[in-house]
Amino acid sequence: MTEPLIRARGLTKTYGDFIAVDGIDFDVAKGESFGFLGPNGAGKSTTMRIIGATSVRTSGTLTILGKDPEVNGPQIRAHLGVVPQQDNLDSELTVSENIFIYGRYFGLSSSFINKKIPELLEFAQLEEKKYTKVEALSGGMKRRLTIARSLVSEPDILMLDEPTTGLDPQARHILWDRLFRLKEQGVTLLITTHYMDEAEQLCDRLIVMDKGKIMAEDSPAKLIKDYSTKEVLEVRFGSERNQEMVEILRPLAQRIEVLPDRILLYAEDGEQLLEQIAAKGIHPNTSLVRRSSLEDVFLRLTGRTLVE
Amino acid sequence: MTSDAVALSERRQGKFGDKYFAGRPQQVLLRNWLTFKSSAWIAVVSGFFEPVLYLLSFGYGIGELVGNISTSTGNISYAAYIAPGLLATSAMNGAMIDSTWNVFFKLNESRLYKAMLATSLGPLDVALGEIAWALMRGGLYATAFTLVLAGLGLVTSWWALLAVPAAIIVAFGFASFGMAITSYMKSHHQMNFFEIFLLPMFLFSGAFYPLTVFPGWAQAIIKALPLGQGIELVTKAMAGDFGIHLLVNVTYFIVMICVGLYFTTKRLNALFMR
Numbered sequence: 001m002t003e004p005l006i007r008a009r010g011l012t013k014t015y016g017d018f019i020a021v022d023g024i025d026f027d028v029a030k031g032e033s034f035g036f037l038g039p040n041g042a043g044k045s046t047t048m049r050i051i052g053a054t055s056v057r058t059s060g061t062l063t064i065l066g067k068d069p070e071v072n073g074p075q076i077r078a079h080l081g082v083v084p085q086q087d088n089l090d091s092e093l094t095v096s097e098n099i100f101i102y103g104r105y106f107g108l109s110s111s112f113i114n115k116k117i118p119e120l121l122e123f124a125q126l127e128e129k130k131y132t133k134v135e136a137l138s139g140g141m142k143r144r145l146t147i148a149r150s151l152v153s154e155p156d157i158l159m160l161d162e163p164t165t166g167l168d169p170q171a172r173h174i175l176w177d178r179l180f181r182l183k184e185q186g187v188t189l190l191i192t193t194h195y196m197d198e199a200e201q202l203c204d205r206l207i208v209m210d211k212g213k214i215m216a217e218d219s220p221a222k223l224i225k226d227y228s229t230k231e232v233l234e235v236r237f238g239s240e241r242n243q244e245m246v247e248i249l250r251p252l253a254q255r256i257e258v259l260p261d262r263i264l265l266y267a268e269d270g271e272q273l274l275e276q277i278a279a280k281g282i283h284p285n286t287s288l289v290r291r292s293s294l295e296d297v298f299l300r301l302t303g304r305t306l307v308e
Numbered sequence: 309m310t311s312d313a314v315a316l317s318e319r320r321q322g323k324f325g326d327k328y329f330a331g332r333p334q335q336v337l338l339r340n341w342l343t344f345k346s347s348a349w350i351a352v353v354s355g356f357f358e359p360v361l362y363l364l365s366f367g368y369g370i371g372e373l374v375g376n377i378s379t380s381t382g383n384i385s386y387a388a389y390i391a392p393g394l395l396a397t398s399a400m401n402g403a404m405i406d407s408t409w410n411v412f413f414k415l416n417e418s419r420l421y422k423a424m425l426a427t428s429l430g431p432l433d434v435a436l437g438e439i440a441w442a443l444m445r446g447g448l449y450a451t452a453f454t455l456v457l458a459g460l461g462l463v464t465s466w467w468a469l470l471a472v473p474a475a476i477i478v479a480f481g482f483a484s485f486g487m488a489i490t491s492y493m494k495s496h497h498q499m500n501f502f503e504i505f506l507l508p509m510f511l512f513s514g515a516f517y518p519l520t521v522f523p524g525w526a527q528a529i530i531k532a533l534p535l536g537q538g539i540e541l542v543t544k545a546m547a548g549d550f551g552i553h554l555l556v557n558v559t560y561f562i563v564m565i566c567v568g569l570y571f572t573t574k575r576l577n578a579l580f581m582r
Contacts, residue, residue, distance in 0.1 A: 053581075054425060073327055073581070074317050074326060074429075075317045075318055075321055075428070077426065077428045078313040078317035078318075079311075079313075080426075084422070084426070086419065088420065088422050088423040090343075090418070090423070092346070093339075093343060097342055101338065102423070102427065105427040105428070106428055107312075107313065107335070107428070108312055108316070109312075153312075153427070154311040155313075
């Protein structure tokens with residue numbers, strides 16, 4: 001029973017001299033929402049493609065539902081719903097035709113697919129666009145259709161590569177809501193993202209990746225607890241003075257990070273720290289107290305910001 | 309509970325070539341049929357007129373100057389003389405439009421093959437489906453053109469019916485080869501290679517005049533090129549001239565089909581499964 005749905009050990013992918021994925025280990029349990037967080041080029045998409053049986057690993061072992069993608073590629077792909085980073089909907093077809101033909105690629109019968117189409121259109125909130133050509137849809141609609149399309153084969157695992165990149169905030173929230181529903185239905189979700197809020201919202205557990213390696217693995221809350229403080233105080237002195245202030249501020253905070261435009265001071269109580277600084281006669285141009293996020297975890301682990 | 313998609317896929321598991329072929333190229337054809345129904349038919353219909361225009365302008369225009377031509381099958385009009393060549397050319401063009409520019413678009417711009425190969429389809433399904441579609445287009449042009457020839461009274465024997473299967477073999481060869489080469493093309497500029505190659509091959513193919521105007525070595529080259537082979541095949545089939553030569557022509561195209569399919573599958577696999 002405890003056999004994980006996906007198990008990777010020493011998973012490695014190289015392209016010539018370049019190591020895209022560098023010996024990573026992870027397990028994904030059934031029904032889990034599992035995230036890959038990291039900047040562009042961290043190896044997230046490559047890992048997803050290997051799991052999706054559209055890329056062959058260089059070394060290591062990988063089993064998905066007890067099968068090896070190298071041996072049983074088509075059988076594994078039959079279990080998966082794939083939502084790629086760049087939409088690859090069929091722009092020459094209508095919304096419902098897109099779902100129909102995608103089901104046919106899996107070999108599903110027309111009667112089976114036609115029964116599913118209304119249900120999927122409702123899920124994607126695209127009932128009124130049924131006969132619309134895909135070209136005429138907005139970015140958010142296209143992404144929802146891509147998800148609906150990937151569900152036609154009733155996949156056990158849904159793989160989403162940067163699902164909300166390029167979408168406006170409202171479209172993102174609609175999409176997140178749809179993904180929550182799938183999770184409630186027991187679909188295992190694999191999500192790559194470089195948005196920490198998305199990872200915090202959607203993932204039960206995640207791995208933080210950088211340069212092909214896993215930097216940390218846990219639930220978002222636990223990662224924040226382990227690698228950051230409860231709160232962060234962001235202060236700006238203007239680019240000239242940031243550097244000289246760092247040495248003065250360093251003893252006051254638990255940890256300090258210097259970014260090009262601001263200084264991050266880590267503390268359990270941000271307001272209290274700000275008062276301490278003011279008591280020393282230091283007055284930053286602007287200050288902001290916020291809760292720690294996965295962004296701070298990433299900064300701690302790699303010394304770099306996620307979105308630059 | 310296993311889904312239908314999984315059950316279907318597992319049924320093919322362990323059979324020969326199961327990693328490359330799911331046994332569903334017809335779904336790729338169905339996809340093309342859906343686009344054809346909605347809009348692509350305009351492009352398909354327009355392609356039909358090209359050889360007809362050549363036939364009318366050259367056949368009857370230049371035919372007026374040339375007069376009748378004596379061939380091994382008798383004294384025929386110039387229009388009838390160029391008809392088999394134009395038929396083979398229309399089969400070639402029909403097949404090439406789909407297997408080159410359309411395939412390039414689906415490969416690089418619309419990412420259609422990427423979507424297809426994320427399902428349980430294999431690269432051979434995609435290659436076979438696309439090539440079958442392209443050869444159907446070539447076959448359609450050839451059939452329509454044969455009907456035009458019949459309507460103009462340029463068909464003299466029932467052997468002309470063989471023009472259609474002959475043209476389909478020609479179209480199959482070109483579709484398969486065209487898709488294979490296209491799958492290796494990286495940019496629009498490289499795609500112009502086809503034009504550079506196809507136009508001279510057509511103009512010097514012997515469709516409009518006998519190859520005997522060329523020196524022996526040039527004749528040999530032209531006959532060895534795919535269109536030269538295609539014209540020979542269609543001309544002989546229409547004349548009911550069965551011999552070892554016809555067998556050579558057919559074998560030539562079978563080799564072209566197999567080599568094209570092999571490289572297309574290999575390349576799609578390298579592009580989307582690595």
